[in-house]
Each structure stands twice: as structure tokens, then as C-alpha cells.
Amino acid sequence: MLAKHGVVNFMLNNQYELLDFGQNEKLECIGGVVVRRETPSAPGGKSAGERWGQSQLRGRMIAQRYVWDGVPPDDWRFNAGDFQLQLKATPSGQVGVFPEQEKNWEWIKHCPIDLAGLKAINLFGYTGATTLALAKRGAQVVHVDAAKSVVSWARANAQSSGLADSPIRWMVEDALTFVRREVKRGNKYDIIIADPPSFGRGPKGERWKLQRDLFQLIESLSELSRERCKMVLMSCHTPGINHERLRSEVENQFHFESGLGGSFSLELRTRNAKTLPSGNCFRWVADKS
Numbered sequence: 001m002l003a004k005h006g007v008v009n010f011m012l013n014n015q016y017e018l019l020d021f022g023q024n025e026k027l028e029c030i031g032g033v034v035v036r037r038e039t040p041s042a043p044g045g046k047s048a049g050e051r052w053g054q055s056q057l058r059g060r061m062i063a064q065r066y067v068w069d070g071v072p073p074d075d076w077r078f079n080a081g082d083f084q085l086q087l088k089a090t091p092s093g094q095v096g097v098f099p100e101q102e103k104n105w106e107w108i109k110h111c112p113i114d115l116a117g118l119k120a121i122n123l124f125g126y127t128g129a130t131t132l133a134l135a136k137r138g139a140q141v142v143h144v145d146a147a148k149s150v151v152s153w154a155r156a157n158a159q160s161s162g163l164a165d166s167p168i169r170w171m172v173e174d175a176l177t178f179v180r181r182e183v184k185r186g187n188k189y190d191i192i193i194a195d196p197p198s199f200g201r202g203p204k205g206e207r208w209k210l211q212r213d214l215f216q217l218i219e220s221l222s223e224l225s226r227e228r229c230k231m232v233l234m235s236c237h238t239p240g241i242n243h244e245r246l247r248s249e250v251e252n253q254f255h256f257e258s259g260l261g262g263s264f265s266l267e268l269r270t271r272n273a274k275t276l277p278s279g280n281c282f283r284w285v286a287d288k289s
Contacts, residue, residue, distance in 0.1 A: 015078050016099040018268040021276050022046035030095060031078045031087055033057055038066075038093065042276060059093050066093045080105060083132035083161035086153065096127045096153065100266040100278035101195070104233055108133040111231065112288045115139045118230055120191035121182075123175040123217075124200075128154030130193055130233070135166035139191060144171045144178055146202045174202025176213055179220045191231040192221050198238040210238045215249055222253040229254065235266060235281040243280035250282050259286040 019027040019034070021042040028035050036055035046052060057070040068089040076087040078097045082105075087096045108115075108130070116138030122131045125143040127150060134141050135158070145151050151170050158164050171178060175196070182189075194217065200208035214236065225232075234250060247263035261284030268276045 015080065016097075016102075018099075018270050018274075018276060019051055020046055020270060021274065025052075026276065027052055027055065028099075030097065030099070031076055033072055033076060033087075035059070035095065041278075044274075047272065047274070057089060059089065066091055077160075080129065082109065082136045083129065083157065083163065085127055085129060085157050086160065097129065098126070098195075098278075100268055101129060101235070103266070104235070104281065104283065105129060105133040107283065108137060108233075111137070111285055113230060113285060115191070115231075118190040119188070120193060120231075121179075121189045121221075121224070123179070123194040124196050125154060125193075126150060126195070128157045130195070131168060132158060132161055132163055134191065134193070135163050135168055140167040142169045142171060142189075144173050144175055146172065146174055146200060146206075146208075148172045148203065172203055174204065174206040174208070176208065176217050176220070177202060177206060179217065179224060183220055183223045187224070188228055189225050190228050192225050192229065193233045194221065195235045198236075210236060211240065214241065218249055218253050222255075225254075229256075230286045232261075232282070232284045234283070235279050237266075237279035241280065243282060246280055247282045250284075254284075256284055259284055261285075 015031055017029045019029060022044045023046060024038060024040055024042055025036060026039045026042045034055045035057045037059035038061055057068060057072055059066060059068045072089055078085040078087055085097050089095060118139050120134050120139045120141045122141055123144050125131050125145045128143060131141050131143045143154060151172050155170055158168060196210050198210050243263035243265055263282040265277060266279040266281050268278050
């Protein structure tokens with residue numbers, strides 16, 4: 001069930017629930033597994049009491065390394081309805097899905113324009129959820145991520161979701177480098193998707209810093225879609241870049257003349273209405289033709 005303003009309450013098919021958060025930890029049920037993990041953006045006190053001691057998997061920083069206690073199921077999966085994501089406990093503290101993005105997957109699914117045959121680029125594509133949502137609507141997607149292992153993971157997700165034969169190009173590339181090269185090549189895209197992290201490294205040691213590089217990326221992406229842009233979806237999770245600023249920067253570069261756009265905070269919410277900020281988002285779609 002989805003709430004307004006980017007708040008995710010309970011996921012499709014009961015695949016996700018935020019049980020509680022506080023003291024820089026969050027407690028979640030993900031794909032049927034109760035996960036407790038460190039999250040610096042989870043302030044305040046805890047209220048779920050004994051449930052914190054019932055986690056099946058716990059992740060935390062020990063001596064500057066992320067360590068997991070417990071063993072997840074061999075075939076741990078997240079069923080998003082139109083696609084499936086394989087889950088696993090990684091050294092980065094992630095498990096293979098960002099549930100706050102579900103509102104955007106639903107937006108793509110119900111987008112009023114026909115996406116069939118449109119050319120899309122998905123930067124920082126991670127394990128492929130948004131790529132698969134686009135492919136399900138018939139878009140031709142270029143999926144870009146800097147980590148070879150994560151791109152392989154995304155390809156496996158496409159396979160298990162019945163989308164292995166979809167027109168998806170899987171690219172292990174530094175996002176900004178790839179976009180600039182595409183601009184020089186004269187390639188154009190109808191759909192622009194990006195979910196950049198605060199910090200990152202490209203496959204050749206390139207350094208990404210969102211506070212420094214985001215607006216260069218937005219400028220290059222506007223060139224990549226000039227005169228043919230049909231959809232934009234951008235999100236970020238960095239303090240200091242709120243959704244109003246993100247919207248302003250995108251609109252200043254893309255110069256939308258028509259269509260429907262808006263920005264909002266991404267949030268997760270517990271059953272007792274505790275709300276955990278989980279990033280910011282801007283999205284726009286062209287008028288239906």
C-alpha cells in the first residue's frame with residue numbers, strides 16, 4: 001500500500017515492512033527475513049521492544065568493517081510483482097533492494113505515456129529494479145553501474161524475472177564518464193534515470209562525490225536528452241540536497257515546456273506512523289501524445 005508524498009508503508013505482497021528504527025539502527029522485514037542493521041540516518045529512540053532481539057540477520061560496523069551475524073536463506077528473494085530481486089548480505093551493509101523506491105516503480109508501471117521502444121539510461125542502476133520496471137513497459141534500457149559484481153547481480157535478476165531477452169545493455173562504467181562519452185558520440189535518450197550515491201568509485205578509480213559532481217551530471221544528461229526527453233526520474237540520499245533543490249537544478253537544465261513534474265521526500269513508515277527519511281526525488285513525464 002502506498003501513501004502520498006513518497007511515503008512507503010507496506011510493500012506489495014507483504015515483501016517489506018519497516019518495523020522500527022532508532023539509535024542509528026533500523027529493523028525491517030525484507031522478503032520474509034527480519035533484518036537489523038546500522039543506519040546513521042535513523043535517529044531517535046526505539047519502540048519495538050523485544051522485536052529487536054528477534055532479528056534473523058544483523059549488520060553492524062566492527063573495527064571499520066561491516067559484519068553480518070546470522071545466515072540468510074539460500075534463495076532469499078524480494079518479489080516486487082512484475083520482477084524479482086535476489087537478496088544477499090553484502091560487505092557494504094546493503095541487501096540488494098532499496099524499498100523506498102517502490103513508489104517510483106509503481107509510477108513507471110502506471111505512467112500514462114507509451115514507453116515501448118523508448119531509449120532509457122539508468123545510471124547507478126545497482127541490482128536493476130528500476131531497469132526491470134522500465135523493461136517490463138517495453139523500454140530499451142542502458143543499465144550503468146561501476147561495480148562488475150553488481151551488474152552481474154542485476155543481470156541475474158533480469159533472468160529470474162523472465163526479462164533476460166529484453167533489450168537491456170549492461171554497462172560496467174563510471175556514470176559521469178559514460179554520459180559525457182555518449183554526448184560526444186551524439187547518442188540521445190528519451191528516458192533519464194539516476195540514483196547517485198553520496199560517494200563512489202568508478203571501475204578505473206574515478207571518484208564520484210555527489211556534492212561536487214551532481215550538477216555536472218544533470219547538465220550532461222540534459223544534453224543527452226535534448227529535444228526528445230519523455231521522462232526524468234532522479235533521486236539522491238545526501239544531506240544538503242533536498243528535493244526542492246534537486247527539482248530546481250533539474251528544471252534549470254532541462255527547460256521543460258510542458259508535462260507533469262514534481263519533487264518530494266522519500267520516506268519509510270512503521271505501523272505506528274514513525275517516519276524514516278530515506279532520500280529525495282524529482283520526477284517528470286511528458287504530456288501524453
